[in-house]
Amino acid sequence: MVLITLVSSDEQNFPVERELLKQSGTIETLIVNMNLDDEDTDAAAMPIPLPNVKGDVLEKVIQWMEHHKGDPVKEGDNEDNNAEIVVPQWDDDFFKPAMYGSKHLELTVAASYLDIKNLLTLSCKAISNTFKGKTGPQIREEWGVPNEFTPEEEEAIRKENEWSE
């Protein structure tokens, strides 16, 4: 079993199975460019730095990849009907504890940066599910987003959407 070491922004090392990393487009490209797949190359001696991912987030990413080991990897743009995607129970439980905090959002950013399409899709879907059927003020309250609109601007937005209600 080939292990490849990932190094987080806070310089934590994470040895990861080569097979798992196929889910990440970014790391896969790096592996190919660094010839880490060659038999002659000592992969363990060449850690891959990930300066945009913190250690605790990377740990979560690896945890997710381990669970989804062997899942088909999406390629190209996602043309699926996004509305019909269902977040599996395991993933829902995985995302839920940190849903409104920074951790889940950092995980989403990491998924985007590492180009892990399945993780990105499910993570985004989990976030978008929290918006369903909620009004602007409710979303603001739930996510702690400050309201930057003046009453006049809010009224203008309301009128803009009025026609379809």
Next chain:
Amino acid sequence: MRFTDICPYDSLTPLEKMPYVALVEVTKNLDGLSFDFLSITSTTMKRRLSELDNKPIKEIRRLELKKTTIRKCFRTVPACYIYAQCGWKTLESTHQLTPRPIDFDNISFNDILRSVVVNAVCVNHTFIPCGKTFQWRDEVINIDRKTLCVTSKTLRKRIGDLNTKGPLREIRRLEISRTVARFNATRTQPVCRIFIHYPKRAVKLYITDHVIIEMHIKRGQPKRRSLLCGFKNSPKQEPKVPYTIHTIPASIVVFDDLLRKVTDNSVCINHSFYQSGKQIMPVVDAIANIPRRIRGIFRRRQIREDYFTRLPDTCLLEIFKHLTRKDLDYLKGVNKKIHSVSNDKSLDKIKWEQGGLYICQRKRLQLRSSNSKRCKEEKIYIVPLPFEPKFLTRLHSILRGHNVKSLTCWSMKCDMNMDPIRQEERSSSFTQLIKGIPIVEMKAVGNIIPSLITEQFLATVCASGMIAFISELFPVDYYQHKFQVSESFLPYLLKFHSLKAPGMILHTNWIVNLIMDYLNEEEEFGKREEIFNKMSDPCRVDFVGWEFAVDRPITSQLIKQQIRAAEFQYTLLPTLNDEKHSIVNIRNNMRAIISPFAWEVEDGAATFHVVEIEFCHELESS
């Protein structure tokens, strides 16, 4: 003692029963109300809130929560007041209540406050407990600040300020706070508040921990007597939180977990939570009524830190792709950044729907579209509607939400007795409606549209980008509203890829030159053709050419005289009933087929000459 003992409900008239708002220190419950999240230390307060959980009340009119501080030997003012509106029979209290009628003469109001009350000239004065903010709409007269027994210089100044302007009609609310310096340099709770209200008739109760004050207002009493006030049973007999009005426009809601539960509860309306160390915000609907400077002191408590909007735009877009159009519409109102990202074109396929959109009348002056999505680059059908300016304006506002490329109207109705002003208004609204829409078709619109089609109308819509205007009506309608165009209109006519306006009369002598000019503009023709081809089938217009009237018949001889034979080839096309003419541009093979025909009008007494000119490439026509 029970409330009902003090004021038997059955003894009240129906009128008296209606508007009461009772101030209840310990009231009944709210579904789901929990005090676990309330950041108070007072066990009394907790007990009160737990009691709220036990029994429901119909409606809470007002809830005041105040932070209670445990001190060594005494408590501060009560931590919680709940003003509930409910039947008297349901009011109960476990407290020992000692009812006592108010004797105004013995109230130890200080003179200044009495002056304010007696004059009844204040409107909506609010002195915020922090002692730093207050507001007035106008001012109070006859206030002698020397008699104000407050220690605060600031407060004295404020009261004095009230004297600097003219009188007001009534006092709706006046809160005066006294700040007392203490050894630990903190401030006490407000010393007194006065809420003055003028109900028609009222019996109101005020309960403190130990005292209940009852006041009867009888029919015909002076308004000022309706002041309800209470005392804290303190040695100084200072007035203490007397009463509040039923509803005030500027209701305030505290957003902590507990209070959100309260506000989420359907039984609550108009909560007003006093500033008590918590951050508070106004109810959205009421914010407009709060003076700007007061607004500043109410801040919404940040329950969570905002991580969401820190996400990169690409991630936000990924999230938004999973939403429906309606969710996106709501999301737009969350934040400026989100608003901006939600307008990204990649979300268009969620927001826009392919296909036609039908707009029909729902109720009087209300329109309804056939689906909830906006249609982009598609055809809009407008089915029978009154041809009224209000409708046209409303229609215009609906169409602004779409990217309309084609508009089809039919069977628009209109009263026949149009006065000139209304006619002009209609014409203006209609022009505004269709301006900028490339293709407009009018079908079975009676005598309305022909009367609107004028040289100015066509020039205006052409200048706004219209390339096809087709009106299919009876000849008599056109004949009744025929109009002669000037030569200055011809450049506009050349821009029309498709125009059917048989009421428009051109000089026959212009026709051949006009056609030759058009056939020379192959490039322009190609551009317009491209616009047509990009549209899906329902939007296309089969007819490419013009149809209008001429002042005299167009003949083969006339064409031969005017055509530039070196550039164009003329052919007479004999048909069964009539004759047609063909002009082909030799250079680019663009072809015009001219079909003249005549309508008999005025019961056969006159003839209306109309010509249809169809353009195509020669290969297509062959």
